[in-house]
Amino acid sequence: MLLQRALTSGQVAITAEVTPPRGGDPSRTLAAAEALRGWVHAVNVTDGSRAVMRMSSLAVCRLLLDRGIEPVLQLACRDRNRIALQAELLGAHALGLRNVLCLTGDPVRAGDQPDARPVNELESVRLLQLVGQLNAGRDPVDGMLPDGPTVLFPGAAADPQSASWSGLKQRTRRKHEAGARFLQTQMVMDPEALRRFVGEIAAPLDLPVLAGVFLLKSARNAAFINRVVPGAAIPQVVIDRLAAASDPAAEGIAIAADQVARYLDIAQGVHLMAVKAEERIPLILERAGLGPLASPIQEASSRTAAISSPG
Template sequence: MGRIEGGGPLLREALERGEFALTAEVTPPRGGDPSRTLAAAAALRGLVHAINVTDGSRAVMRMSSLAVCRLLLDAGIEPVWQVTGRDRNRIALQADLLGAQALGIRNVLCLTGDPVKAGDQPEARPVHELESVRLLQLVQSFNQGIDPVKGELPDGGTSLFAGAAADPQTGSWSGLVSRVKRKQQAGARFLQTQMVMDPEALRRFVEEVSGPLGLPVLAGVFLLKSAKNALFINRVVPGASIPQAIIDRLAGASDPAAEGIAIAAEQVAAYRDIAQGVHLMAVKAEERIPAILQLAGIQPRPVPPLPAAVG
């Protein structure tokens, strides 16, 4: 694989070297105090290469993902800024992408966004002027120094490292193949998948779709807390399909939380031989991610010292 242009050093360089890359996910607070989110991310420093910050996931109000990404950088943690086209028109997206460049945020996961009707403010008006492919195209044009109106950016191109999402277990294989090709052509340099419960579906996706396109894949691993939690995820999360066998395993466990950790660790270990990394999602239970990685045999990495306090 050739050098990948742009991006924060840890994640990009791990993908360049063909290392098993790790990302995890945190959710911004529903309020103005980011301390819990930052603490959850800090506990993962040295365990993962970068931390994703969700952008209005499930169409629910949260603090700005861009702001949280900058706070993570201040804490010495590399972020992946998730940005959706659901809530912003192209002018707002252009402004935020240029702002990310100025703030030192390099990893950008370009998403369409969950439907507004799935959230807790269904009367809100979605925008969707740019969905994920056109958002990737915008990032690519900025990296090439292109101003969408005046021809050239006055200070040269940006260095944003763009990623995209994919669902290896989607019901439409031809649609998946077509969309991933379009995302790669639009400038995607890596893929993070939705939760994957079927290793063979992941293997087929890597061998037949992402591999030929040269796109490294981080397979989505979702921490399940109980059978009730799994049923809830199947009901409310678009595209989720947790097998009945896993639900039954959680239901029959004397300690469902520990069983969920064991299931996630088994998936991390299995996907290590298939994909180039994993993306860990443990909503409101990020403190369990270290146990997942330890059980999966993933060793912590040396990390640089934290940035010095100012003032």
């Protein structure tokens, strides 16, 4: 898998994010991912982000794989008990998915169905432990899996701008001990916070970091993100810069490109988020001084054939 090879070999790694549809037609999501072909190592598919109903991340990941685009399955604990999470992981392995980002999940109260009942039997650390069990071929109940181990590449999320430094350090260490092989951060607006996180927490654990870069489209958009996205903290100076721009959309691209260039001097890679504007991600990368990947997103046809073969 391209992402695992890049991360484990110390190369710059680029990922980006797409959102499943709020409905049964995945065509727009697939088109958004198609715009990223050749520019990123893998495409994340969100899983009920902000506690809002969307199509299954697992389903969209398989659709991407069928099109030769390497996906990252985001898997959140909020809506599933351990049995359901076990089923999702085994299903992901059977479908040929390998990258999985283990998440606790945004709280239900943040979404548009706040009276829904959350599950939260596990959280991200225990989900990582579960991935480790399955990768070792162990049955979570007793004994060993009858058909051998899974081959999943687990990652975790982190917030370098967390208000609790000691809590961030402890939780990152626990995620590493539970089996996380890489970290994707939430949106980072402070490069010094990222530098401290990488230098003092992630690097000593030998955990590669993909720094989160969010494309802001306008001052209004930035204020909305601050209001509705858990953990978001876009500085007022950035909001004022967008408000003063004659072309806020172009200014947002410039801000994101500057962040990519700066963060690549600190972290091993970046993770780009551009909700409903994924087609602008190649432009952001280009303006940050990056070109298309030397090798395009891995073609999945041979892997799909191998999965389908009875041998």
